[in-house]
Amino acid sequence: MxxxxARCNAxxxxxxxKQGRPCRYVAKAETDDGVIADMVNHISTEHDIDGDDHVENIRACIKTH
Ligand SMILES: [Zn+2]
Known part of the structure; x- marks a missing residue:
């Protein structure tokens, strides 16, 4: 499978x-929607960004491993 x-920094x-360094978080899932849900949750909780505004940006950054 x-x-x-998708990389947060991409x-x-x-x-x-939280240490002031570039965020290295990588959201992973088996589906695009799973990656988007993971990243929306990450940027909402870690960066105080409304992830729902960035769904299309996230989708554009998704890669397949
Ligand atoms: Zn991040």
């Missing part, structure tokens, strides 16, 4: 983690 993934180039 292929794994889909989408939000200025996103920083």
């Amino acid at each position: 292929a794994i889909q993934f 989408m939000l180039s200025l996103a920083l983690d």
